[in-house]
Amino acid sequence: MKELIPGTVDAAKEKVYKLYDFFRKFENADGLLEKLESWVFVEWSEANSFVQDINYPSNMLYSVFIDAIAELYDDKELHEKADKLRETIRTHAFDGEFFCDNAVYDETGVAVRTGNRTETCQYYAFFTGTATKDMYPGLYDKLVNEFGSVRKTQDNYPDVYPSNAFIGNYLRLEILFKDGLYEKVVDDIRNFF
Secondary structure (H helix, E strand, O other): OOOOOOOHHHHHHHHHHHHHHHHHOOEOOOOOEOOOOOOOOOOOOHHHHOOOOEEHHHHHHHHHHHHHHHHHHOOHHHHHHHHHHHHHHHHHHEOOOOEOOEEEEOOOOOEEEOOOOEHHHHHHHHHOOOOOOOOOHHHHHHHHHHOHHHHHOOOOOOOOEOOOHHHHHHHHHHHHHHOOOHHHHHHHHHHHO
């Protein structure tokens, strides 16, 4: 990795690992962040109602954070941890059709996946590499062709809460752009804005 200012990465190492240590105190036995304190922001939509006890979009971002540290400091152990975290999220959050937004602890202390599903959570999954179009071709097809701005005129998946501009719709545009679906990007931009 080429640094803009030589020495910046090394100078930041202690602070970066301290931030990582801060989040580690919220990890459960599966390595998932749980019961995050204070304000947990996912998006300005219904997605922000599903942030406890275990929020899967936040954990998807956490895997990217861990991977970034691994890349910056050539930390193979953290890279493996990020991969394992994404696999854990896939196992816990995917309900066979969509990724659920969260799990809550029941009266026996077991984390139970809720039925809360948002369009934004799906975009987080693909944006963070937790999901890929090869792993989840059916879900990817739904996201590309039945979600986004077309939901304004169609009643697609009424049990999946729609995204808002910040950040779900932007994640969608990034995913489409990265995959070379430029016409869909342009259509969504026209229809969203």
